[in-house]
Amino acid sequence: MNAAAGGASGLDAMMRARSVAVIGASSDAVKIGGKPVALMKEHFQGSIVPINPNRPEILGLKAAKSISDLDEMPDLAVVAVGAKLAEGAIEECLQAGVRSIVLFSAGFGEIDEAGREAQERIAATCRAAGARLLGPNSLGLINFHTGLYATFSAALDNVWPRKGTVGIASQSGAVGTYIMALAAEAGIGFSHFIATGNEADVDVADCIEWLAGDADTRVIVAYMEGCRDGERLKRALEAARLARKPVIAIKPGSSEQGLAAVKSHTGSLAGSKQVFDAVLAAYGAWSAHTIEEAVDIALAASTGKLPAGEDAIIITPSGGVGIMMADACAEANIALPPLDTTAAEEIRALLPLASTGNPVDTTAQVSNDIRLYGQVIDIVATRADVPILFIFMAHMGKTPSVTDVLKPMLREVAKNHPDRVMAIVTRAAADFRAEMTDAGFIVFEDPNRAVTAVSALTHFARHFARPARHQDAGSATDQATLAKAAADPASGAALLAALGIPDLPSRLAETVEAAVACAGEIGWPVVLKISSPDIQHKTEVGGVVLSIRDEAALRDAWARMMADVRRHAPDARISGATIAPMLTGGIETIVGSQNDPDFGPVVMFGLGGTMAEALKDVVFAPAPVDTEQAQEMIGAIRGSALFDGWRGAPPADREALAQAIVAVSRFAAANRDTVESLEVNPFVALPKGGTSLDMLLQLRTPG
Numbered sequence: 001m002n003a004a005a006g007g008a009s010g011l012d013a014m015m016r017a018r019s020v021a022v023i024g025a026s027s028d029a030v031k032i033g034g035k036p037v038a039l040m041k042e043h044f045q046g047s048i049v050p051i052n053p054n055r056p057e058i059l060g061l062k063a064a065k066s067i068s069d070l071d072e073m074p075d076l077a078v079v080a081v082g083a084k085l086a087e088g089a090i091e092e093c094l095q096a097g098v099r100s101i102v103l104f105s106a107g108f109g110e111i112d113e114a115g116r117e118a119q120e121r122i123a124a125t126c127r128a129a130g131a132r133l134l135g136p137n138s139l140g141l142i143n144f145h146t147g148l149y150a151t152f153s154a155a156l157d158n159v160w161p162r163k164g165t166v167g168i169a170s171q172s173g174a175v176g177t178y179i180m181a182l183a184a185e186a187g188i189g190f191s192h193f194i195a196t197g198n199e200a201d202v203d204v205a206d207c208i209e210w211l212a213g214d215a216d217t218r219v220i221v222a223y224m225e226g227c228r229d230g231e232r233l234k235r236a237l238e239a240a241r242l243a244r245k246p247v248i249a250i251k252p253g254s255s256e257q258g259l260a261a262v263k264s265h266t267g268s269l270a271g272s273k274q275v276f277d278a279v280l281a282a283y284g285a286w287s288a289h290t291i292e293e294a295v296d297i298a299l300a301a302s303t304g305k306l307p308a309g310e311d312a313i314i315i316t317p318s319g320g321v322g323i324m325m326a327d328a329c330a331e332a333n334i335a336l337p338p339l340d341t342t343a344a345e346e347i348r349a350l351l352p353l354a355s356t357g358n359p360v361d362t363t364a365q366v367s368n369d370i371r372l373y374g375q376v377i378d379i380v381a382t383r384a385d386v387p388i389l390f391i392f393m394a395h396m397g398k399t400p401s402v403t404d405v406l407k408p409m410l411r412e413v414a415k416n417h418p419d420r421v422m423a424i425v426t427r428a429a430a431d432f433r434a435e436m437t438d439a440g441f442i443v444f445e446d447p448n449r450a451v452t453a454v455s456a457l458t459h460f461a462r463h464f465a466r467p468a469r470h471q472d473a474g475s476a477t478d479q480a481t482l483a484k485a486a487a488d489p490a491s492g493a494a495l496l497a498a499l500g501i502p503d504l505p506s507r508l509a510e511t512v513e514a515a516v517a518c519a520g521e522i523g524w525p526v527v528l529k530i531s532s533p534d535i536q537h538k539t540e541v542g543g544v545v546l547s548i549r550d551e552a553a554l555r556d557a558w559a560r561m562m563a564d565v566r567r568h569a570p571d572a573r574i575s576g577a578t579i580a581p582m583l584t585g586g587i588e589t590i591v592g593s594q595n596d597p598d599f600g601p602v603v604m605f606g607l608g609g610t611m612a613e614a615l616k617d618v619v620f621a622p623a624p625v626d627t628e629q630a631q632e633m634i635g636a637i638r639g640s641a642l643f644d645g646w647r648g649a650p651p652a653d654r655e656a657l658a659q660a661i662v663a664v665s666r667f668a669a670a671n672r673d674t675v676e677s678l679e680v681n682p683f684v685a686l687p688k689g690g691t692s693l694d695m696l697l698q699l700r701t702p703g
Contacts, residue, residue, distance in 0.1 A: 083108060103122070153173065168183075171199065183299070191214065251277070278619065278620035279622050283469075303440060312387075334451065339357065339358050339380070389423070547582050591603075602620045603620065603622075605633045607642075652687065678697050
């Protein structure tokens with residue numbers, strides 16, 4: 001539904017407007033039409049023209065009866081009239097030559113079908129004129145650097161955010177301003193605030209892309225209830241990644257109750273949370289579970305520092321907190337290497353009772369002379385070759401007699417190590433927090449929150465170091481081959497073989513006599529599987545029998561299986577059964593792909609077999625992936641330790657497993673227009689190589 005230009009194109013006039021007209025302007029500064037006039041009159045660096053046919057003056061500013069009466073067209077028109085008048089007001093703006101519009105009015109697609117139709121008419125009119133539209137049902141936008149307050153937000157009555165480097169783009173104005181208020185109270189400054197509302201044109205993806213190119217923005221916080229164009233969002237996230245700008249996203253809708261709420265809120269449609277998170281991660285963004293987490297990470301990222309690695313040292317006067325933070329670091333994959341020998345000797349010379357491992361525990365003896373704690377911090381910072389320091393200070397940050405001593409020492413440490421990420425954890429007085437933040441520290445009150453925020457910085461640093469994503473999906477498979485593979489197990493096995501995924505040799509038998517003959521040729525023991533184009537999950541209908549060791553057992557298994565299948569799936573077409581060797585050992589995994597309605601093909605990997613859905617130990621990534629990304633997927637599941645050898649079992653061939661993931665991902669990407677899903681389950685990871693035991697291919701329904 002975007003304007004013809006789409007994306008971030010044409011948004012400069014809106015986001016950096018130097019002249020603004022407010023249509024429906026009011027002399028009441030509390031009303032929707034009065035609030036932006038009052039705010040901009042006090043703060044805006046450009047010109048403001050109130051539009052009101054009944055008043056010659058609004059809040060001390062000369063008003064015009066109509067936007068068509070203006071000699072010079074403004075960069076931006078803010079429309080603050082009722083929904084019934086909005087369409088006409090926008091048409092008048094477009095006829096006058098305005099190409100940038102913010103529409104506050106509600107009563108459109110978020111209400112009913114008539115509202116949706118009116119919203120689409122407005123969007124089409126703007127698109128035809130080459131104009132950009134923010135809204136409807138939008139709380140507007142703020143450019144804190146120019147004082148452009150094209151908003152009616154009441155949040156500004158309670159907190160006045162300062163100018164800074166964090167940009168916020170939110171589908172929900174209420175949630176967006178709540179994030180902004182909490183972040184402002186945490187000491188964060190802002191470049192822009194943008195509420196996209198119903199997103200008839202400009203959406204959060206457009207805003208991310210625009211903020212990625214904005215010189216005033218260093219960090220982007222996004223609140224998204226849904227995504228209407230997954231490819232555009234991926235392009236926007238990649239633009240931010242290549243610009244080395246952290247994106248912190250909040251995406252609700254993981255529960256059934258949450259999804260029901262999302263469908264009715266701001267007219268957005270929610271997608272799969274797991275897939276959404278996978279796309280964010282693949283493009284270097286961070287998915288925050290809570291607003292608090294998003295604010296913490298924005299605070300950490302706003303320093304502009306990213307660690308050059310994932311090693312840290314913890315300095316603490318409390319052994320208990322040291323253990324707590326060490327646990328948090330382990331969960332966040334932050335390593336705690338041993339302290340440098342020279343540093344350990346220097347610390348013990350100052351504090352003989354100190355523990356000089358990692359964490360470095362000075363014990364409470366530093367309370368006798370707090371300068372010793374500052375000296376320990378300096379020793380570790382100087383001697384230890386790690387990119388991250390965590391400094392626990394308990395109540396020190398609220399004790400003036402302590403902070404007066406430590407502040408100059410900490411400022412000197414920050415000055416001497418400007419590239420190091422250093423987090424102070426303490427109950428902090430406002431002045432101490434402000435001074436330490438200005439010096440380059442990140443200040444938190446909770447140890448685990450500090451670790452989470454810093455782990456996000458390591459995530460950004462790791463992804464920013466990667467080159468642009470240019471992965472070739474290869475060639476599409478012809479429709480006839482796909483149709484055969486979807487209907488016939490032998491053709492399916494041939495398709496997997498063509499992808500480089502081996503399958504056990506199997507035979508199709510139409511009768512029990514043929515099955516006995518096939519088993520004799522293959523060799524006992526064997527596996528018997530029903531063959532039917534109408535049965536997707538064979539085990540659910542009794543269509544799989546394992547470890548059949550002789551002819552009598554095979555005849556009995558054939559009879560029982562056919563009876564079970566006919567009872568559970570009486571209408572299924574049955575062409576017989578396949579006989580394959582019984583494989584023992586290895587680890588059953590699932591390698592699959594799904595054509596997501598928002599983001600297109602995604603590849604899935606996890607522990608598989610009949611317990612795949614029960615375990616739900618799976619990860620996703622947008623397809624295609626390369627070998628490095630596939631290896632990361634293997635390491636990301638909870639059961640990844642199984643592949644390294646477990647309780648005496650040999651380790652699995654991770655390279656063969658990664659190649660299977662890559663192959664499925666490339667197939668899914670190359671056939672995105674024709675393939676709905678491909679499931680290789682189980683794919684057995686062996687000490688050398690791996691093999692598919694079953695596959696399910698589903699094609700997309702035409703149209």
